[in-house]
Amino acid sequence: MSQTDPRIDAYIAQAAPFAQPILEHLRAVVHAACPQVEETIKWGMPSFVYGGKILCGMGAFKQHATFGFWQGASVVGASPERSREAMGQFGRLTRVGDLPGKRELSKLLKQAMALIDARGKKTAGRTAANKAPAGRTATSDVPASKTRAPKPPVVIPDDLAAAFKKNAKARATYAAFSVSQQREYVEWIESAKREQTRSDRVAQAVEWMAEGKIRNWKYVAKK
Template identity: 40%
Template sequence: MSRDPRVDDYIAQAAEPLRPLLEQLRDMAHRALPEAEEAIKWSVPHFTVRGKNVAGMSAFKAHCAFGIHGDAMSRRFIRVTSEADMPLAAELMPLLREAADRILGDRFPGKALVERKPRPEIPMPTDFAAVLTATPDAQAAFEQFAPSHRRDYLEWITEAKTAATRDKRMAQAAEWIAEGKTRNWKYDKPRKSS
């Protein structure tokens, strides 16, 4: 597994008592999943196999967490506050391997993950299209957004129960979009400058 420098940076920015714990968790993931790649997803380090998330880890103020992905029955979260809480490699590594096999469908061919069908596209409402056209910065930014971010705005606008609410949401959306903000921008983690 190659090491992603962004994961190095993430660990370096964690509180001092958590750094060695994160490094140990990372090392166990490397040993259990030699074919995995590191990535930053949702602003935290993840370990992926063939593009599928197998595990992720996060640093908080006084603890770190290690989550093993899978279906609802097999998902696990481990909270580590000190060396005493660290899971044994003999216990954690098989869980990681099982999760990778399950997620990829290699070990349980009959239980491979079902490919999800994409959600139906939400058609652009003509009144919102007119608002975007009247605000060129918003129009340009909206076209550059990821499909999920465009969908968030379209759902928010089309789910309004009254015309007044819809108009208010469209005006607010145009303002935020022109500023390059996603629909849920208040919850986005600020990006650290290099």
């Protein structure tokens, strides 16, 4: 196994006993499928980088572990039920058997790598196109397209930021969320009418995020 990070060794060693074999298994499968992968820690949790981009990541909580691809929807398709259960695309993992088989997981990893490679080629192509000859504009042959005004960035409220300082797992979960998932928590807190309600929501949000839960996790239909 190449390009390993001793911080991940320590992370796995400190994880709950049930989570350790899950994390070790995931780590081994990632390295077998992608020998070029590099390990690092992002937002307090183990992450795997390929081609300078985050390929996937994993994490361990009190009662479950998680695993997900950075471009999850493009790799495994949309799965609202699983994504609402916990971070990543595979729900709450309590044993290795909760994951797809090694062959299937390796196939998904190859797909994720291909997406990163394709994006790199597109970026290189745009860079070359922008270097247009004198007298021509780089975008002269590119049709104009309509663009939507982006939503304003999500700003963490001061009281939530203060609570995150006391709970590293909640902070790491929030950082790993998509922008829309972050926005759901922030807007829920900001919509409180009374100070006590807001305080209660901050506490509840931190508790849920420490468990790897998104804002509307309890409305997911259970199978």
